[in-house]
Amino acid sequence: MNRRSFIRFPAALVVVMFAASSPAAPANANRDAIFAKANSDYAAGHFRQAIDGYESLVRNRQWSASLFYDLGNAWFRAGEPGHAILNYERALALNPAHPEAEANLRLVRDQARALELTRNWPTQHLAFLTVDRWTWVAAAAAWLALFVACGLWFSSRRSASWIFVLSLAFAIGASAGFAIYELKNGGESRALAIVTAKEVPARLATADNANSVLVLPAGSEIKILSTRGDWIYAALPNQLRGWVQTNTVALVRL
Amino acid sequence: MPLRQKRVRRPANRISRAVHFVGVAVFAAALFLPTFGLFAEAPTATAVLTSSETETGRPVQLQIKITGASNATPPGNIAVDGLDIRYTGQSQLVEGRNFQFSYSFIYNYTVMPLRAGTFKIPPQVLRTGHDALRTPELTLNVADSPVRSSRSNPSPEPADDRKLAFAELVVTKAIAYVGEVIPVEIRLGFNARIRARLTDGPQLTGQGFTTQKMPQPQQNIETINGRSYEVLTFKTAIAAARAGKFEIGPIEAKALLQVPRRSAAPRSPFDLFNMDDPFADPFFNDPFAGLPEQREVDIKSEPATLEVKALPPNQPPNFAGAIGAFTMVTEVKPKAGQIGDPLTVSATISGRGNFDRVAAPALTDEHGWHTYPPSANFKQDDDVGISGSKSFETVLTPNERKSEVPPLIFSYFDPLKEKYVTLKSDPIAVQIEGGAAPSATPAAIAGSATPPAVTARPSAAPQAQDILYQLTESPAWVDSFAPLYARPMFWIIQAIPLLGLLGFIGWELRQARMDNREGQRRAALQQEASELQRKLRRGEGNPDKYFAQAARIVQIKTALARRVEPHTVDADIAVATFGLTGERRDHLRELFRRSDELRYSGSPNGNRMVPDETRREVIDLLDSLS
Numbered sequence: 001m002n003r004r005s006f007i008r009f010p011a012a013l014v015v016v017m018f019a020a021s022s023p024a025a026p027a028n029a030n031r032d033a034i035f036a037k038a039n040s041d042y043a044a045g046h047f048r049q050a051i052d053g054y055e056s057l058v059r060n061r062q063w064s065a066s067l068f069y070d071l072g073n074a075w076f077r078a079g080e081p082g083h084a085i086l087n088y089e090r091a092l093a094l095n096p097a098h099p100e101a102e103a104n105l106r107l108v109r110d111q112a113r114a115l116e117l118t119r120n121w122p123t124q125h126l127a128f129l130t131v132d133r134w135t136w137v138a139a140a141a142a143w144l145a146l147f148v149a150c151g152l153w154f155s156s157r158r159s160a161s162w163i164f165v166l167s168l169a170f171a172i173g174a175s176a177g178f179a180i181y182e183l184k185n186g187g188e189s190r191a192l193a194i195v196t197a198k199e200v201p202a203r204l205a206t207a208d209n210a211n212s213v214l215v216l217p218a219g220s221e222i223k224i225l226s227t228r229g230d231w232i233y234a235a236l237p238n239q240l241r242g243w244v245q246t247n248t249v250a251l252v253r254l
Numbered sequence: 255m256p257l258r259q260k261r262v263r264r265p266a267n268r269i270s271r272a273v274h275f276v277g278v279a280v281f282a283a284a285l286f287l288p289t290f291g292l293f294a295e296a297p298t299a300t301a302v303l304t305s306s307e308t309e310t311g312r313p314v315q316l317q318i319k320i321t322g323a324s325n326a327t328p329p330g331n332i333a334v335d336g337l338d339i340r341y342t343g344q345s346q347l348v349e350g351r352n353f354q355f356s357y358s359f360i361y362n363y364t365v366m367p368l369r370a371g372t373f374k375i376p377p378q379v380l381r382t383g384h385d386a387l388r389t390p391e392l393t394l395n396v397a398d399s400p401v402r403s404s405r406s407n408p409s410p411e412p413a414d415d416r417k418l419a420f421a422e423l424v425v426t427k428a429i430a431y432v433g434e435v436i437p438v439e440i441r442l443g444f445n446a447r448i449r450a451r452l453t454d455g456p457q458l459t460g461q462g463f464t465t466q467k468m469p470q471p472q473q474n475i476e477t478i479n480g481r482s483y484e485v486l487t488f489k490t491a492i493a494a495a496r497a498g499k500f501e502i503g504p505i506e507a508k509a510l511l512q513v514p515r516r517s518a519a520p521r522s523p524f525d526l527f528n529m530d531d532p533f534a535d536p537f538f539n540d541p542f543a544g545l546p547e548q549r550e551v552d553i554k555s556e557p558a559t560l561e562v563k564a565l566p567p568n569q570p571p572n573f574a575g576a577i578g579a580f581t582m583v584t585e586v587k588p589k590a591g592q593i594g595d596p597l598t599v600s601a602t603i604s605g606r607g608n609f610d611r612v613a614a615p616a617l618t619d620e621h622g623w624h625t626y627p628p629s630a631n632f633k634q635d636d637d638v639g640i641s642g643s644k645s646f647e648t649v650l651t652p653n654e655r656k657s658e659v660p661p662l663i664f665s666y667f668d669p670l671k672e673k674y675v676t677l678k679s680d681p682i683a684v685q686i687e688g689g690a691a692p693s694a695t696p697a698a699i700a701g702s703a704t705p706p707a708v709t710a711r712p713s714a715a716p717q718a719q720d721i722l723y724q725l726t727e728s729p730a731w732v733d734s735f736a737p738l739y740a741r742p743m744f745w746i747i748q749a750i751p752l753l754g755l756l757g758f759i760g761w762e763l764r765q766a767r768m769d770n771r772e773g774q775r776r777a778a779l780q781q782e783a784s785e786l787q788r789k790l791r792r793g794e795g796n797p798d799k800y801f802a803q804a805a806r807i808v809q810i811k812t813a814l815a816r817r818v819e820p821h822t823v824d825a826d827i828a829v830a831t832f833g834l835t836g837e838r839r840d841h842l843r844e845l846f847r848r849s850d851e852l853r854y855s856g857s858p859n860g861n862r863m864v865p866d867e868t869r870r871e872v873i874d875l876l877d878s879l880s
Contacts, residue, residue: 253735
């Protein structure tokens with residue numbers, strides 16, 4: 001490789017990288033424009049147009065906690081508390097530390113009398129960290145345990161303090177793994193869904209005339225257990241289970 | 255040959271027996287596995303009469319059904335003045351609905367009315383282990399003859415002249431109210447000596463009433479006027495839609511009968527009164543007359559009349575059309591909580607009547623409560639759904655501190671008492687405390703939102719709450735709801751500590767290898783020293799080699815002790831290393847001097863052999879170096 005080609009290669013690399021990244025710029029500009037337009041529609045009181053704008057971003061997988069929060073506000077203004085609660089939940093799923101979404105969710109949930117799923121004991125007490133943060137804890141503990149274990153393996157004398165550190169790291173890692181498992185099956189489950197229609201009856205069987213187990217107000221939480229055709233078998237608030245129609249609920253996590 | 259065949263078939267028999275055994279075991283497991291959950295629910299007891307109205311001398315059946323308990327003791331003697339109640343046996347019933355199986359014991363009694371009147375069969379207490387179950391109180395209305403009930407054909411004399419088949423319609427009441435459910439029995443009888451197949455019906459015709467779907471009939475043999483009939487009993491219920499006098503029926507059905515051919519022979523001389531003398535059977539006249547004659551017959555009963563009265567006025571406010579006799583039991587779970595927490599109020603309406611019009615009991619005072627629409631579940635105790643229990647679950651959320659759930663009320667019309675009855679439960683104590691009040695403002699939660707203008711002064715009317723503002727800044731965009739551990743970036747980041755760990759392992763391995771090389775070098779030196787020491791003990795070699803080897807041993811031992819190279823060791827270093835003093839120090843220096851002298855002078859100084867005395871001193875010196 002001569003000197004000229006040595007200089008030419010990085011230059012070509014920069015050009016290729018720029019070319020690869022350049023289409024994103026108009027896309028980002030377009031995304032921001034749609035978001036700004038939806039915000040202005042909302043400010044003007046055109047909530048349906050605002051919803052359409054926000055939803056177009058959602059459909060294109062342009063997601064953010066603030067987008068879902070704003071979309072929840074628009075649905076609330078449009079008189080759809082179920083959809084509002086769904087989008088606040090989505091905002092909190094992306095950013096659990098979103099104070100505005102948390103406040104509005106609580107307010108709308110109280111107004112809609114939405115029912116919540118009962119959290120079990122581990123979920124209640126482990127939710128002070130999110131799944132992502134527990135994941136970092138688990139990773140850090142696992143690496144620490146691996147380093148200490150390797151050090152002890154190669155060491156001629158194994159000190160009690162390093163064995164204690166190893167045990168502690170292992171215990172923390174296992175606890176974090178348990179917390180991740182519990183939270184993923186509880187409050188942060190992918191099966192968590194929100195009732196978007198009003199007064200949805202949960203039934204004993206997959207028939208419109210089957211006995212009703214519980215009538216779910218809009219915004220109520222359910223956990224999908226299985227799906228059969230147009231019906232979903234779900235865990236309901238108050239430790240109940242029943243069938244609800246698929247088109248009356250939506251998953252929190254897309 | 256048969257023996258050989260048997261021998262050949264033995265393994266097959268064994269296999270088929272094994273397959274049969276496995277099949278039986280699987281079937282038994284499938285049969286009994288669900289029963290593990292049978293007794294999980296709280297046991298319940300109900301009691302029903304096959305008819306709440308009868309006449310003197312006409313018995314009715316009493317069934318006491320216990321569900322969810324296997325060790326219940328049935329009441330032995332039920333004493334009611336005017337009724338003769340006798341235990342007739344028990345049966346067991348497994349019911350499955352939506353894969354929820356329940357196992358029930360049914361204790362049957364025959365109730366024979368001895369006189370007319372209204373009788374109360376008191377609640378029966380059934381012991382199941384530590385618990386006691388109570389059946390509801392039952393009412394039996396016994397009329398004098400002629401009966402109050404309407405029977406299309408009072409004497410069950412078959413209508414057909416040839417006594418092959420008959421139809422009978424039994425309506426248990428002659429006077430009823432609009433909406434009241436009236437049990438109806440349809441009985442189709444066929445001469446037991448012929449083969450009969452029902453091809454159509456039975457149909458219950460008439461206007462002004464609704465009919466429930468008929469379940470499968472019960473089949474039994476009855477003797478009527480000295481003849482045996484195979485009787486199919488269809489049970490159903492009707493409910494009048496308006497007031498007036500109605501004609502119920504007649505019942506119409508079609509059946510295909512296999513009738514023996516009649517011979518043309520004259521009547522038997524023994525059958526003077528046309529009593530169906532068995533010897534008059536055509537078989538005795540013409541045994542080879544061929545197949546029996548197939549005949550399709552229309553069976554029709556007499557109609558029954560029913561007088562329907564309108565419900566009296568002054569209905570209670572929460573009356574929803576329930577007519578019958580009912581009891582109510584209520585329960586609340588949980589009994590403690592915070593404001594806004596949901597409570598489930600369960601109300602069970604049991605008894606006999608039109609359960610499709612039984613609506614959920616209402617709270618007498620809904621102030622401070624938010625009620626959700628109730629759910630309902632009906633469990634019938636009989637074939638037609640007149641008797642049973644309907645459970646309602648209503649979710650309530652308290653809006654303020656509460657110490658009790660207010661009473662629930664349920665109203666119905668009792669056709670026997672001919673008046674409206676309102677059941678009212680007792681208030682149920684609960685403990686609802688403040689705390690997570692739903693009135694927490696979003697502003698307070700968000701912290702950064704606009705604070706209330708006056709926070710110290712309580713306002714008389716709570717301000718309408720509103721959601722917080724829009725966030726208009728361009729947000730941080732993401733494209734996944736996947737948890738961190740499911741994202742590729744997380745695992746790419748894990749490569750950093752992984753590389754660190756691999757580097758650490760590599761460094762440790764290098765250190766170990768280096769330690770191993772040093773060990774090998776030391777082992778080689780030790781081996782060389784041992785070898786030389788053995789040679790010195792054997793006294794081999796001339797003096798120049800002898801002293802050179804002795805000096806080499808000292809150098810090796812010193813080098814091992816000081817972790818240095820042997821060739822860098824001289825007499826002073828060796829003396830210092832082993833701390834030699836006095837005579838030993840001199841011997842060591844002498845040893846190095848003579849070794850150097852012999853090595854550098856080129857020829858030995860003195861004898862060709864090392865004296866024994868000198869050799870012993872050298873070996874002692876070398877042994878002392880450790």
